[in-house]
Amino acid sequence: MTPPAIVILGAGALATARRVQALYAGAQVHGLQGRVEADVTYAELGAHLCELYARGTPIVALCAAGIVIRCVAPLLSNKGTEPPVLAVAEDGSAVVPLLGGLAGVNLMAREIAAALAVPPSITTSGELRFGTCVLNPPEGYALADLAQGKRFVSDLLAGESTRIEGEAPWLDNAQLPRSNSARLAIRVTPRAWDGRTDELVIHPRSVVAALTGSGSGSGAQIAGRVREALNTQGLATLSLAALLASSERMTDPALAEAAASLNVPLRFAQTRAGDGEPPGNPLHAALRIPYETLHDDADAGIALALAPLAIDPASVGRARGRLTVIGLGPGSADLMVPAARTALDQATDILGYDTYVKMAGPLHADQRVHGTDNREEMQRARHAFELASAGRSVVMVSSGDPGVFAMAAAVLEALDGAENAGWAAVELSIVPGVSAAMATAAQAGAPLGHDFCMLSLSDNLKPWTIIETRLRHAAEADLVMAFYNPISRARPWQLDKALDIVREYRAAATKVVLGRDVGRPGGTLRSTTLGELRSSDVDMRTMVIVGSSTTRGVARGDGQSGEWVYTPRWYE
Template sequence: MARLMPPAIVILGSGALATARRLQRCYPDARVHGLRSRFEVPGEAHVEAGADGVDIVYDELSAYLRELYASGTPIIALCAAGIVIRCVAPLLANKGAEPPVLAVAEDGSAVVPLLGGLAGVNVMAREIAQALDVPPAITTSGELRFGTCVLNPPHGYALASIEQGKRFVSDLLAGESTRIEGAAHWLDDAQLPRSGTARRAIRVTPLAWDGNADELVIHPRSVAVALADGDHENAAQRVRDALATRGLSPLALAAIVAPISCSGDATLAHAADALGVALRFAEAGVDAGASAPPVGDARPASSLPRALLEAALPAQCEIVDLSPGIALAVAATPIDPDTIGRARGRLTVIGLGPGSADLMVPAARQALAQATDILGYATYVEMAGPFRADQRVHPTDNREEMQRARHAFELASGGRRVVMVSSGDPGVFAMASAVLEALDTSSTSDAPHWADVELQIVPGVSAAMATAAQAGAPLGHDFCMLSLSDNLKPWAVIEARVALAAQADLVMAFYNPVSRARPWQLDKALDIVRESRAPETTVVLGRDIGRPGASLVSTTLGKLSSADVDMRTMVIIGSSTTRVFSTRSQSADGAPREWVYTPRWYR
């Protein structure tokens, strides 16, 4: 059984919240997801996580459960089983990888595993039932008869053929007996019909299955393959060929090991992905867990792979040299890739969006879930939580961008999975630029290993976009974004750009409009804009959009002053074509709903 993603605990109303929090103690990485209409006060952001709230809100149950299911997220839904079945039913026709799906009664009185028998749903059902002190409603025939799912081996093992496995279990249920060859500790207490002379056999072996219909073959992931430095264009096929020469199954492969000097080689990463295994890096003759800088290795390519395996794996492994430049090791038990050398470091720069958890893109949420280390301005890091006990948090002052970026690269170059947190979109007045500048200006002698870090920038919903969406579509035509902060550029440059944008009749989104240190700058910028724009020009003020206490106000350029704005306000100044109109529908305060938009045409 593969390691699972943290489950989503999905509830409809507050009546299930107490049970959800009990289940969260079983799965500390899990988040409680609640229906927005029942956990959000109109006009305010969703209730903060805690005893009286949820961690994430969603809009509509059916679509949300389908989204979770399609992403492979285990689902614990605290509602009627029939509701869950109807929600995910459209996805069941094309059966592929099936995450665990369970229905749990709101009061915790029943636990029903629905889907994911081969992904550990019955294991989860027993865990949840034990936490709630109720019996699980397991209906799987094999589990009821044998007390375990024979086709669901633990992490570190892989079933050779699921179709053959189903036939094998069907034969056992029909009265056939079996014997076990190899170490299958998880079956020690199973009530299997055993016989030392049985024709049917459960074999635990790294050797490839030969198609014998009387065998259920389970492969321990106990093989590692090492490659020398050099051309890795056909690395995946070379590994397959190496396994085949020894009669080993590709499903028994746990990891590919390569020299640290190859950690930036994309072809190796593609090979590992194609084989579905971990890619690890080590130095021959050096403690594989050390974070020493990459160095060249003078060994011949023929001996380097063996040296890598000797340095990275336990002494009792059998190591076989294959040519050219490849060696493999077979261990007696499954190999944990996390104990071999180190992974290629990863630095992911994400944007949290404007603050509401449901406006964070899924890729950012996934990066946070996979991170070993989280860096960022302390306020934003706190917004990104809660975090697991095994995750390290590095909050810093908002003015320490370059130091923060360098620290992130140092952590990632040591093999850690690092997330740099920004608010909004990381590429809009945020940390993506600082991270790239740190990489661009790093000296190859001071930080040669930074370039080998896997760097990814995940977009987010910027404050301008979030405010514009609340107002309607004021950015519907050409627009620009300007920061009025002169901390990083001269005020004269700001004045020139504001003047040119106003003359060009661009919609303008002002970031960092005022602060205690510079309360005069917004009024100065508005004076410049008023030289080119009419007093009745529409202005949108969005304060803390996506956060508790959010407010949205429409006014005009003639009425606007810096007293209406603070540092947490997004100021959007319309163009000459930007329009405002009201509808009969009402906003949260009972007033007619007002919409602002800029037409996509221009006269």
């Protein structure tokens, strides 16, 4: 399940929110900006709840139920796709499931209520009568038709009894009215539903479709052949547990497209091919459970395997490994882009400099964390590829933006220097982040509003002579300059030397912005001038932005002290 967002309005709900958060790995507390310190902050409740709902994120809102209902009401349309939404009293005295009956909201309500030692306020008739939601089978099973399911439950509530055909152990303790001679039947079968109105059909995901040989085609064509094979055997598409292919085809985008169309995981198996022959049937290499081959069409390149019980896709072959390089932003959770948070939530392994990995939390208990020293970039990048090439979902963590003096370049350098087919097959993506320069500039105003450059003053990876040359060219070109790594105990002289060079080309009145730990607790921001700036004003955690000849300041309004610093987008 996607970790829920626990949304609060004020500090009075924080203690209860933390108790709920402890139940769900990866859950975060979302607090109203300016009112409460939380993992994530938001500016307006209605817009924030709508955004979470639209993304399919489960919502636990610690406020009145009516507030939540009015906020998300414009988005309500399809009961079958809505995420769980609950309202919880700030003091934990009430837990009310509102939406997501088919997504496990009542189960969440019971879990949260048990943790808070209160009874859940469940109002679903079937849930109250039978002790379970018949229309919400467990993972690995799928309801054939929601509309028919509603009619079926309505008949049970009206006094009908039912019998169960097939394996449904999750219903063993349900208080269903049962009779071996009942007109109604709950059927658990991979066979396609024939439309009978006296049946509730639940499909176990017990079929694996394997792509045999090296047949090509678009994703839509492959998915069409799989559906045709299932239809020929009388099997429901919803009974499909996974799409399987030879690992030699791991980078074929058509396979990913087909799996997405079929809404199943894509898995791979290592198959052996004879001399001059295409790879063999991957079913033999991937399935370690008893199965029956129902369909093996060499022309279509599709083979179907049917197991007696639902199949865990994770047990079939392995996934294509994934390596995602993310930027955390400057440090505040609300400045991390959503795609980075999603990558962290889905990762099996998280790598990075220890300090940054800690900033990435909260993490799941079952995630492997590989924290290292900040100077071990290439070793860290190679380790990430080794993990990903074994089929794991890996996240490489950087602060700021991963492509700005950070790990994205090291990852690509490791790939560039490797002759490893497994590494080349890894699904690599880079998620941008808010860089320190951008975060500092935003707080200051718009000092980067015109042409600018970013320079690292560290000579650990390049000679100081190159830094001097670039400083002179940037200063002469009248570019705004953002200095990373401006000073350290090991090189206390370099910032002064850099400023001396810049002062040859810039007036003493040139605007300078200093942002220290911007986006983190205790962060500070101030503006000064090039003439007043001293190296003692700066440390390694300070972003230094030196303006151009056109950069100027304007007094802040609304009673704020200081000035906004900006660089116009034009020259006189």
